[in-house]
Amino acid sequence: MTLKFTNTLSRRLETFEPIHPGEVSLYTCGPTVYDTAHIGNLRTFMFEDLLKRFLIYKGYRVSHVMNITDVDDKTIDRAITEDLSLTELTEHHTRIFLEDLRTLNILPADYLPRATEFIPQMVESIKVLLEKGHAYRTDEGSVFFDVSSFPEYGRLARLDPEQLRSGERVADDDYQKDEARDFALWKARKPTDGDYAWPSQWSAGRPGWHIECSIMSTHFLGKHFDIHCGGVDNIFPHHENEIAQSRCLHNTPFVNLWLHSEHLIVDGQKMSKSLGNFYTLQDILDRQCSPEAVRYTLLATQYRQKLNFTFPRVQESQKAINRLRELVRRLEEVPSSQTGTRPEIPDKAVEAALDDDLNIAGALGAIFSWARELFGLMDGCDLSHEAASKSLEALRRYDEILGVIYFNLDSETGADIKRLIKERDQARKDGDWARADAIREELLTRGIILEDTSSGTIWKKG
RNA sequence: GGCGACGUACCCAAGCGGUCCAAGGGGGCGGUCUGCAAAACCGCUAUUCACCGGUUCGAAUCCGGUCGUCGCCUCCA
Known part of the structure; x- marks a missing residue:
């Protein structure tokens, strides 16, 4: 049996061959912890769990890294509007997120690095990109990646870099960059950022979103690793930018297999945090x-x-x-x-x-x-x-x-149900069918189905 | 405008040129069983795979077109 996946890079079904036989290095893009994850986010983590569990089933040793994005525009905005410290906000949502994963029986990653734990490494790498001529600094102290310096840009997303240049949707942020398509590696602090800034030789500020994944994935998995996953919306720009940074940084292939999960929709409609129509x-x-x-x-x-x-x-x-x-x-x-x-x-x-x-x-x-x-x-x-x-x-x-049969099997408050079953058994022995049926009805309203079998009455969830 | 995905029964969904006159789950109908139910089992529920044409001995599966739904094109998993 050969394991095959549709690689986003080729859009084709490819036979999976790990770099090191018997081992798989897996990086999955984690949540930005500014709010509770919605069911659509969880769909992606669910897909990654299936992937990982099947790889383990196949006998691979899997090293799994999932990042926690605990600093970016949204987390900072939210912390300020809710009058919390950034750490209070992000730790709160991280805790809920990890609890959600447990609730859904999703296996935890081996490493769960936070972006804020790797800022010095990010700064160091941005410095290298500047030295290699792949990035430039602006007057205000931000650093941008120069997309024109990486000819392969757009390969993952199948976008023509030349057309990105003249795109209709001009970036709405107020940073100065040479080209609309260039993306931030380092963002100089703005007044709206409050006190949230980290030191660097260019300015006090914070890293751009994409650089964290490039740094943390290679830190744990090496410069060249097997699988990188995320939702389809991450193909562009996030993963395209990660590839650009990492390839320019290390001159290595970076990731062999890119897997992206389609979106979840609710009642036929697109769901996203920005539309606000989400279920947690x-x-x-x-x-x-x-x-x-x-x-x-x-x-x-x-x-x-x-x-x-x-x-x-x-x-x-x-x-x-x-x-x-x-x-x-x-x-x-x-x-x-x-x-x-x-x-x-x-x-x-x-x-x-x-x-x-x-x-x-x-x-x-x-x-x-x-x-x-x-x-x-x-x-x-x-x-x-x-x-x-x-x-x-x-x-x-x-x-x-x-992970659905044996998981969560006896989590209900069983004692009360068992007592009612016992009471109903007695009623049945007495031929008091009205009482027996009333008990069954009562449990049904609580989502519990009773079944009389040859070996006694059992209950299950409705 | 550019790139891409999808359209299979009442609903969800597999299928990757013949073993498919199309898996599986849910629902519905009839039967067995049961105090009644439920569960389980048996039978029925697409001569047909959006539509039109083509390739082939042979197509849901390949090619072309039409219609429809949706996604991406600078920071939403």
């Missing part, structure tokens, strides 16, 4: 959606497809998860004396689908067809105990990638 994870959980159902929803659409987020879809996801959990429950009940058929475990189909540019729908299709087969055999008492054990092992393996 908490907003969604407040509507009785379980974290695993949200996770499944974000996971189940291939990363290069737009994902239309709707609440009915989250409900569908919950049902799909329930089906897999029901399968686990039934498999665990197969008696040890049971003999019968041993259906084929769909390892190959699952891996082949994910190998093909993370075709998650194909992988889920293979798992669910197999699930149907298993249910059928169990209904006919024709699944051997050994096959059931092997199937459970396979489900555990798949869930190392999916």
